[in-house]
Amino acid sequence: MKKVTVHMWNEYVKGLTHSSGALYCDSCHQGKAEFLDKSDKKALAGWMDQEFTKKAKRTDGKEHSCSTCHGDPFNPDILAAWKK
Ligand code: HEC
Numbered sequence: 001m002k003k004v005t006v007h008m009w010n011e012y013v014k015g016l017t018h019s020s021g022a023l024y025c026d027s028c029h030q031g032k033a034e035f036l037d038k039s040d041k042k043a044l045a046g047w048m049d050q051e052f053t054k055k056a057k058r059t060d061g062k063e064h065s066c067s068t069c070h071g072d073p074f075n076p077d078i079l080a081a082w083k084k
């Protein structure tokens with residue numbers, strides 16, 4: 001959890017801004033460690049696009065897309081690598 005937190009801080013909180021202002025842990029987490037509904041991957045992909053891509057920008061000014069977080073080729077298991 002501590003390892004994931006360091007990445008979340010550096011890559012999400014510092015790396016992105018929200019359309020309504022700064023992006024904090026709770027902008028995404030809303031008080032829960034796990035909040036994604038992974039039962040429907042297609043619906044989740046649409047939700048990610050709405051919440052994490054369209055409503056955010058990169059602080060380094062580069063184009064923001066799924067690959068900002070998931071890389072290219074698309075890696076669905078971001079956290080597995082961060083927990084190592
Ligand atoms: C851009 C959105 C976003 C921001 C900002 C963010 N997180 Fe996350 N975080 C996620 C997502 C998505 C997950 C995966 C949640 C899931 O699997 O349901 C996650 C997972 C985690 C986990 C692992 C939870 C688990 O049970 O495996 C930890 C710990 C965590 N975040 C901490 C933080 C902390 C601390 C901050 C602020 C420094 C933060 N996050 C900011 C999106 C974000």
Ligand code: HEC
Nearest residue numbers: 038041044045048049052053065066069076077078079080
């Ligand atoms: C701000 C970072 C961020 C952005 C941008 C983002 N995602 Fe994600 N996404 C995550 C995190 C974190 C997880 C949880 C990964 C994990 O559990 O290892 C996740 C999980 C997913 C999953 C579930 C993967 C699985 O098999 O469990 C899908 C599908 C997904 N994202 C699709 C997308 C798509 C499509 C886009 C672009 C429209 C996108 N995401 C943009 C951070 C992001």
